[in-house]
Amino acid sequence: MQYILATYALEKSDRLFINSMLGMANKKFGLQWRLDDNNGQATVVDVETPEGRTFWQTNQAHKTLIAYAQTNTYRATYFLEKPLKVQQVTELLKSLADNLSPASASNAVSPNASSQNNPAGLAHYQPNDFLGGLLKKILAVEQPYTLQLAGTPPLHVIPEDKQCYSVEMDLFEPNPIQKMWFKSPADQFQKQPIETARLTLIREEFTSYPIDTFLWLSTLNSSNGSLLVGHNLPTPVRLKEYPNFSILPYESFQMQLAAFMLKNTASIPRIAANTRQSMPAVINFYNACAMLELVLIEKTAKEIPETTKTLSSDKKNLLKNIFQRLMG
Amino acid sequence: MKEIKLVFTGSMGAGKTTAISALSEIPVINTDVNATDEVIARKATTTVALDYGEMTLPDGQKLRLYGTPGQERFAYMWKILMQGALGLIILVDNAGENPLGDLDLYLKHFREDIEKTTAVIGITRMDLANKPNLAAYNDFLRNKNLQLPVFSVDVRRKHNVVMMVQALVAMLEY
Numbered sequence: 001m002q003y004i005l006a007t008y009a010l011e012k013s014d015r016l017f018i019n020s021m022l023g024m025a026n027k028k029f030g031l032q033w034r035l036d037d038n039n040g041q042a043t044v045v046d047v048e049t050p051e052g053r054t055f056w057q058t059n060q061a062h063k064t065l066i067a068y069a070q071t072n073t074y075r076a077t078y079f080l081e082k083p084l085k086v087q088q089v090t091e092l093l094k095s096l097a098d099n100l101s102p103a104s105a106s107n108a109v110s111p112n113a114s115s116q117n118n119p120a121g122l123a124h125y126q127p128n129d130f131l132g133g134l135l136k137k138i139l140a141v142e143q144p145y146t147l148q149l150a151g152t153p154p155l156h157v158i159p160e161d162k163q164c165y166s167v168e169m170d171l172f173e174p175n176p177i178q179k180m181w182f183k184s185p186a187d188q189f190q191k192q193p194i195e196t197a198r199l200t201l202i203r204e205e206f207t208s209y210p211i212d213t214f215l216w217l218s219t220l221n222s223s224n225g226s227l228l229v230g231h232n233l234p235t236p237v238r239l240k241e242y243p244n245f246s247i248l249p250y251e252s253f254q255m256q257l258a259a260f261m262l263k264n265t266a267s268i269p270r271i272a273a274n275t276r277q278s279m280p281a282v283i284n285f286y287n288a289c290a291m292l293e294l295v296l297i298e299k300t301a302k303e304i305p306e307t308t309k310t311l312s313s314d315k316k317n318l319l320k321n322i323f324q325r326l327m328g
Numbered sequence: 329m330k331e332i333k334l335v336f337t338g339s340m341g342a343g344k345t346t347a348i349s350a351l352s353e354i355p356v357i358n359t360d361v362n363a364t365d366e367v368i369a370r371k372a373t374t375t376v377a378l379d380y381g382e383m384t385l386p387d388g389q390k391l392r393l394y395g396t397p398g399q400e401r402f403a404y405m406w407k408i409l410m411q412g413a414l415g416l417i418i419l420v421d422n423a424g425e426n427p428l429g430d431l432d433l434y435l436k437h438f439r440e441d442i443e444k445t446t447a448v449i450g451i452t453r454m455d456l457a458n459k460p461n462l463a464a465y466n467d468f469l470r471n472k473n474l475q476l477p478v479f480s481v482d483v484r485r486k487h488n489v490v491m492m493v494q495a496l497v498a499m500l501e502y
Binding site for chain 2: 311
């Protein structure tokens with residue numbers, strides 16, 4: 001089974017090194033990797049070069065990319081540390097081969113999934129580093145707190161109500177200031193306990209929003225395609241219930257992911273492959289669902305095969321038409 | 329040409345007519361009559377046959393939206409309306425006397441249709457009654473071995489109704 005790796009913005013010596021590693025990995029693991037920069041199923045990108053950074057930002061949502069840098073500043077799911085090391089490269093190739101579909105006849109760049117078990121350099125999403133982790137801690141201690149991030153309105157969190165209170169806003173279309181809540185590191189928030197006497201005033205004076213909405217948005221916006229710490233890509237999972245999108249801002253592809261994951265048990269790479277969504281998009285969605293405790297880990301379950309429910313083209317077109325009409 | 333349709337069903341007063349109105353491009357055709365003493369405490373009129381609205385799809389086809397009468401004595405209509413439908417949206421009034429019992433009733437009547445197509449459940453008026461909560465509805469469905477989307481909705485908000493239909497379409501895809 002043949003697999004194709006591409007490189008982008010790598011120095012010639014690094015590219016040659018990777019090429020020689022393909023041969024070693026092929027021999028060691030019985031694989032058939034080859035290098036072809038025009039048809040790669042996964043692409044190693046030197047993100048420390050300007051052109052590499054641009055390529056990463058343009059393509060990370062829909063291609064399988066491996067960040068190549070001294071440190072994983074992009075919090076990439078797939079990461080190769082500089083300088084290249086034999087073991088690191090061969091392990092990555094083996095893991096990719098375990099999870100990628102072999103190159104098809106067309107050898108087109110696959111927007112579908114690839115993954116690795118837990119190769120060296122795999123970055124995990126740590127919710128404690130962001131607002132979501134702060135909210136979880138506040139919920140655990142059941143103590144109301146005001147969170148203050150410079151340049152944003154105060155966020156009053158009252159666990160008893162399962163609500164956050166703040167100024168009036170539309171969280172389905174957050175403005176850039178509100179988005180700061182969801183992307184800023186946790187240590188930038190000041191945390192102040194709320195005295196019981198102030199709770200009534202806060203409830204009356206501010207607009208309430210479900211804490212789940214903040215957990216959801218924080219996780220979606222700060223995951224950057226890195227899987228939640230403690231979770232594994234190859235483990236079959238499913239949703240135990242559909243997210244309540246009436247309070248959870250969503251994009252149309254997340255509706256489809258939710259439907260697929262409610263009805264099927266599959267690993268994250270398989271979910272990405274069968275729904276034709278990028279790995280980072282699936283991982284971000286998975287993380288957000290996991291933070292809301294909507295995910296069932298099915299370690300012993302057998303995942304579904306790499307095929308989707310077969311619909312006639314007429315039915316597919318009809319569903320697409322309805323969806324388009326609703327989006328309009 | 330085969331009719332393309334979605335069916336809205338659910339308990340009396342849950343908002344089927346309002347939901348169809350939120351989507352329909354034409355004024356909803358309905359067959360409301362004055363409510364009897366038994367139901368007048370909850371609403372002034374009730375639907376006895378059907379509601380009808382429609383949407384035009386990008387290719388010019390019409391998506392027909394049917395609402396069933398809410399009361400069980402009109403259950404014979406439910407099956408007729410469901411014939412050939414893409415799927416079902418069940419609305420449950422959480423401020424009703426027995427919301428889970430209401431859901432159970434519709435699941436029983438439509439079980440076969442749901443298994444052939446799919447369904448989405450919208451819980452209305454949760455602002456007036458927050459019990460049972462969504463977790464209770466999801467548990468209820470799990471116990472019946474059904475995996476269906478459940479949302480808290482306000483059917484006066486068009487985007488809530490759109491969301492239910494989007495979910496239904498996504499469920500049909502997979």
